[in-house]
Amino acid sequence: MTQALDLDEGQRTELKGMRRTAARRMVTAWEAPVFHLTVEVDMTEASRAKVVVPGATVTDVLVRATAHALTVVPAVNVHVDGEAVISFPRAHVGIAVATEKGLTVPIIHNADQLDLEEIAQRRRDIVGRARSGGLGRDDITGGTFTISNLGMLGVTRFDAIVNAPQAAILAVGATIRRNVWTDDGGGWRPIAELTLTSDHRALDGAVAAEFLAALKTKLEAPL
Template sequence: MSTPVIEDGVVEPLTGLRRTAARRMVQAWAAPVFHVTVEVDMTAALRTKQIESTATVTDAILRASARALVEVPQVNAHVGDESVTRFERANVGVAVDSPKGLVVPVVHDIGAAGLAEISRARADVVGRARAGALTRDDVTGGTFTVSNLGMMGVTRFDAILNVPQAAILAVGATVQRFVHREDAGLWAPIAEFTLTADHRALDGATAARFVGVLRRELESPSP
């Protein structure tokens, strides 16, 4: 049977960022990945503005991710064909839907940064991403990526690796769920966080430690 020809389609060549992203997605799809998901009580994270008026829940997630990268440094890595490169600085990328497509500007060196510092840096780079004003330095040097679709109502998803990074975090929507606490039940704002990890660099126990630290830092953030 011959393939039918559709003559009224519009051809849109992949160029620029979309062409680069397509190439990297093919590379990411070839990686041996696995996924680890945890549920996080977002009560403390939702109070972020009470702690720092300029900060958002995204900033709280970035801070928790950076602290988890410092505590579990195996995740803060790039994967090559025959090597793994680990980094001391936590340079966290944020997936942003821009007019030119998906871009991942990087908030650099935030392993020990506070909410105010992270908030300023994130707002600056994300604002320039949406304005199409990113520089090369803004999109290079990332060691880990956070992709948040929660604000779009997505409760859970698996993110594709941002190669050559060893892992990426997918953040789902915060929803009210009935949970048990010390033999009692209550409603709590719960979000699902899913880590996609490259098995060449990370094993399941390491990924579990990372998301465990992430959950701790979101539920009971350290000073």
Template sequence: MNTVVEEGRVEPLTGLRRTAARRMVQAWAAPVFHVTVEIDMTAALRTRERAPGATVTDAILQASARALVAVPEVNVHVGDDSVTRFDRANVGVAVDSPKGLVVPVVHDIGAAELPDIARARADVVSRAREGALTRDDITGGTFTVSNLGMMGVTRFDAILNVPQAAILAVGATVPRYVHREDAGLWVPTAEFTLTADHRALDGATAARFLGALRTELESTAA
């Protein structure tokens, strides 16, 4: 009996997909490591109460930017033989668009308030999905957040967005039973995993960054 194998269709990578593929190859060559923490999301889930129109993602962007200010060693680009440090926290957010994964950047938000971050994030994400991003929208990023929590993913390791030194992978918020002050209770918790380039960062620096991120997200301050 002869077996007929259907031939596939060749679709060349073009545009954003071609650029993304090239960068992923570069990222895969970097000596990375991963650090994960669990964060109580009780305060973050009240984001809309503190800033109508804002989302949990906006709270994560704000917390990430403030953590970059607190631990500036993470707010860098990595070259072959150098590290470029930045004073401004320009945080990219990974977006699934019709043309593939894009990472528009919310610029200079190290000291920004939540409503301003929410408006800027909503604008670039909307234009990303419409295919209307400009070059300025996708350049200048110093750090990236990839949130798959809304898709039910509890934990994952993100690939570096080179030349950035780190990227944050955000998992779904799920209830976990924890003990506090001699009592057990259910707490909405999410896992945050930092992928870091070991040429620029070490484990202690990554841990300090995640600690600062946890402090920001577990705070009730807007």
């Protein structure tokens, strides 16, 4: 006869503040009909960020390229409220940041109007204040698109949950050296997989694919 396993009751911790708000938003986002598209990007140029602009990172290049792609394919730079799609003339790009109090998404506003150095400065400021608890309301509102980068933690590919009411979010995987064949022959290249999660109420596959193509082109272009 098998003896019943005596388990501890466990400790209950109520969700509060940022974590409680995030939990509610995730439930809302999970109800949206979404689809995922993935593209492989040669990150050779993106990895030169700190050479071109001291203090810049790959994340800054991603923000700049994303803002550019949002201007090329403005149909992605929208909010969805269930009954309508709201378009925005400027690209306000959020960066998902893990903090002791939970995940937060500070915004780089008007990212499409900033150069790489300006983006790097703003990214250092808002990420630093996010981790120290110094963000204001304006720092976390008004985002039109979000980037979630887990590549630095060794994750090669993942699907991110849309940050409602935004219509799409970009998941960035780790950069891994792969032997890639090109028109000039084969060679080892730093390749990252970027996955776009899209709300099908606002976007279809062709638009999402067009956005990823614009993003890939910008990331692979000389800095």
